[in-house]
Amino acid sequence: MNVSITDILDQIIASLPLFRPELLLIVGFIASICSALFVEKRLKNFTSGVYLSTIVLSIYFLCAQLTTSATGFSGMWIVDKLSTYARLIIAFAAAIIGLFIQQRHKQDNNGDVYSVLLAAILGMNVLCNSSNWMLAFIGIEMVSIASYVLVGYFSKQKKQAEAAMKYALFGSVCAAIMLYGLSLIYGLTGSLDFQSPQQLQGLMVAPEPIVTIALLFVFVGIGFKLSFVPFHVWSPDVYEGAPTAITAFLSTIPKIGALILFTRLYTVWSSTAFYFSDLTSGFLLFVSIASMLVGNLAALRQKDIKRLMAYSSIGHTGFLLMAVFAYQDAFQYLLFYIVAYVLMNLATFIFIDALEERTGSTALSSYAGLGRKMPVLFTAFTLVAVSLIGLPPTMGFMGKLMIFSAVFDTYQMADEGIVLLLLVVGALTAVISLFYYFRIPFYAFLRNTESLQIGVAKSQILLWVGYLLTAFVILLGLFPGLLLNLITA
């Protein structure tokens, strides 16, 4: 086919406005590399300023895109409401994580970490906006490589080096397997766009065994990023080994991008009546149930709070997959639960970090008797835990309620046994999670220990951000309309 180069150039130039927030991130990435190299030595914290202003500017450009709904770059780049809201959530979470790292790693930070973070955010934006396998793979690899670097970046202990190695090796294997699956899909269909009719038709006529292999291989890569069962084995080790600020990053931002990609994929692929659609929805139901069960049951016997949060976030991933299953055309439930999940996890890790700074430990038993010494912190921590369980009057409850009712509607229409099983497991695991989340206030308020040394906190700003997030969790739990109206308007 001969398309003249001027036409292609015209099309690219016409698509550039859709790419504005990402172009800004690229500029910020280069600027933060230069600032870390030349300015950081003279002006401490200059790079974090560059980072934060890049994020704020990209939020501004994203707000300008809120009403846009278009495709660009010959159909490779989709901008719609779902992607814009998801990128806004990512940008807000990124701003808080930037502050987290800036406050917590003042000595051992020479500014490079911000450029790596910006690269990861760029990758996430790519994931949110693409329906093309090539862009999706580039996005996943950008996020993964940046995350490997981040986990090993502040490496001062054996544990952190080990966590980085396990993460990098496991992640690269998953990416390689996914790439092989993608090459098979490309061979079967001749198309790289998973929303294109050509790809769907190719998958309909292809032989079943090879479709099974190709699809499962592709899900391996997405499963690694979302850390659902059975590709979750890396996450407890990595969450425990990584510095807490990086763990906060890993548990929130990469999941948003991968989840939006998976949502787009699932809505298109499960819409037909052919074998590959059955396989996709069956797989989703299976991993959703398995993730909720494994995550919540394994969390029961954890003694380290960061490992506990790793299993808890596996359980939440299962729940988010349930939201993907219920997702039809209304994305507000999914987005509401993503916002709730991000707020809760960021607040939890800020509190964990504040306690780690004082007691020097992340073991649950080190919280014994601290409730009387730090009543405000533990009250806020308990409120977030209540929200993580999904009890009223918090955001976690509203999010779970909406998803449950959406799935129940699906069940009433389809009347399939496995959907009922999904609902039952979802409700049951919420009850199970009560036991391990309430161990935090249990240790803090009801256990006593002898006089213990509590260090002095260096930074109060971070703790205030944590309280603010907790206030949001309660406020949006009481008035969910505030957020829902914003999303649907």
Next chain:
Amino acid sequence: MITITHFLVVSAVIFCIGLYAVLAKRNAIMILVGIELMINASILNFVAFSRYDKVNYGGQVFALFAIVLAAAAVAVGLAIILNVYKYYKTINPANINELKD
């Protein structure tokens, strides 16, 4: 006459060798080599299939990007393994097990 089947068989064999190197887990560098083999098997697939995609050569472009990304991932992986060696004096994954349930 070399047909597409030959390419597919070769790439499947390379992929399996890579997967074996990963699962055998003797040495972190060997795992990286295995990953590289798996990625190259997929790249071979992409280029072979791309012959039948005369419209926009999506497979060849994908292959180019995959090569770049694989190189980046391996560079980061080697740096991390070097860091692990500094602390543990070994790169055998079986002996690096401080983090576990």
